[in-house]
Amino acid sequence: xxxxxxxxxxxxxxxxxxxxxxxxxxxxxxxxxxxxxxxxxxxxxxxxxxxxxxxxxxxxxxxxxxxxxxxxxxxxxxxxxxxxxxxxxxxxxxxxxxxxxxxxxxxxxxxxxxxxxxxxxxxxxxxxxxxxxxxxxxxxxxxxxxxxxxxxxxxxxxxxxxxxxxxxxxxxxxxxxxxxxxxxxxxxxxxxxxxxxxxxxxx
Amino acid sequence: xxxxxxxxxxxxxxxxxxxxxxxxxxxxxxxxxxxxxxxxxxxxxxxxxxxxxxxxxxxxxxxxxxxxxxxxxxxxxxxxxxxxxxxxxxxxxxxxxxxxxxxxxxxxxxxxxxxxxxxxxxxxxxxxxxxxxxxxxxxxxxxxxxxxxxxxxxxxxxxxxxxxxxxxxxxxxxxxxxxxxxxxxxxxxxxxxxx
Numbered sequence: 001x002x003x004x005x006x007x008x009x010x011x012x013x014x015x016x017x018x019x020x021x022x023x024x025x026x027x028x029x030x031x032x033x034x035x036x037x038x039x040x041x042x043x044x045x046x047x048x049x050x051x052x053x054x055x056x057x058x059x060x061x062x063x064x065x066x067x068x069x070x071x072x073x074x075x076x077x078x079x080x081x082x083x084x085x086x087x088x089x090x091x092x093x094x095x096x097x098x099x100x101x102x103x104x105x106x107x108x109x110x111x112x113x114x115x116x117x118x119x120x121x122x123x124x125x126x127x128x129x130x131x132x133x134x135x136x137x138x139x140x141x142x143x144x145x146x147x148x149x150x151x152x153x154x155x156x157x158x159x160x161x162x163x164x165x166x167x168x169x170x171x172x173x174x175x176x177x178x179x180x181x182x183x184x185x186x187x188x189x190x191x192x193x194x195x196x197x198x199x200x201x202x203x
Numbered sequence: 204x205x206x207x208x209x210x211x212x213x214x215x216x217x218x219x220x221x222x223x224x225x226x227x228x229x230x231x232x233x234x235x236x237x238x239x240x241x242x243x244x245x246x247x248x249x250x251x252x253x254x255x256x257x258x259x260x261x262x263x264x265x266x267x268x269x270x271x272x273x274x275x276x277x278x279x280x281x282x283x284x285x286x287x288x289x290x291x292x293x294x295x296x297x298x299x300x301x302x303x304x305x306x307x308x309x310x311x312x313x314x315x316x317x318x319x320x321x322x323x324x325x326x327x328x329x330x331x332x333x334x335x336x337x338x339x340x341x342x343x344x345x346x347x348x349x350x351x352x353x354x355x356x357x358x359x360x361x362x363x364x365x366x367x368x369x370x371x372x373x374x375x376x377x378x379x380x381x382x383x384x385x386x387x388x389x390x391x392x393x394x395x396x397x398x
Contacts, residue, residue, distance in 0.1 A: 027232070027236070027377055028232070030228070030232050031230070031231050031232070031320045034231060035227065035228040074288075074314065074318075075285075075288050078317070082280045082281045083281065085280060086277060086281065089280075090277070105328060105331055108280050108323070109229070109320055109323060109324060111284060112317075112318045112320050112322075112323050114232055114318060117318055180388075180392070181226060181385070181388040181392075182385045182386070182388045182389045184228070185381050185382065185388060186381070186382050188381050189379065189381030189384075190378070190382070192377055192381065193371075193373045193374045193378040194373075196372075196373040196374075196375075196378065197373040200372075200373065
């Protein structure tokens, strides 16, 4: 593929945001999607870390795409990603220690987040720098948006708060189940159903 | 309690009470993707159990004997990934040599074990829980693999029957699988506090 003009750059961006939204349409990166969305703040932190790692690794992979040997490809991808995840992890430990504590092992688990490897393989190893960066931004933002929506729903229903602020009236009874694994699975399942419904209507 | 009891408890807790899929959401991708057929799910579970056992043990050794001694914890993630990729390569060669039919039916899913969150997850959790002895590390990592096998087999069994059910059109496929998984986690929550 050639270096992109304006149209295909925009297309690369919107693909990630909606038509191929990683969590809602491609079902990639399910573990963090389910695990960190008990509230909005950890979801947002997770999303930002993933955007950082995704952009950096796409840049690196795109730059070295002509040097890669096919059978060592995946290993090179994961090593690149591991290096950037280490940076993100150390940054969070230094500047947002509480958040780092909450997210725990899910930050290092970004290394095996399928979204990043999938984008390295499907986009960055075949495309130039510009397309790779835009694609990473689109995918990352799509992922973050999904995480935040899921986090908002679960936090509102499980505690009546949004990002730590009280919003629900006093009479509201918190749904304990929403904070537990079952809340994550069922809410995401219903969200996927809703997205299917919307896309069917459009088509 | 003597050592044997502690180890047995740890094994049971990893399989049932702290099941990686149901309580930590690790390994959800293959859990939703592969588990369409029971025999394939079981094969996948065995491969993952072997890889978790091997890499959990090896990463504990590397972490304690090399990284901590020389203050190289920054390299932890990179070292873990290299060990896991090596272990997966080993399994891939073994399966290709001795079970060619299984190998061809797995296709891309076998090399993808190296990006299975269960494997890296258990290495990280062993590190996080500050597991003191090698025996405990071995038991915990094998237990995590067995727990994954249990989860993926239950799900495959349910999905074989789900194919016959009349599900609303927009919930077909992944959504209904997720909701089923949610109900399964509720069942497994009944075990909480058992150990």
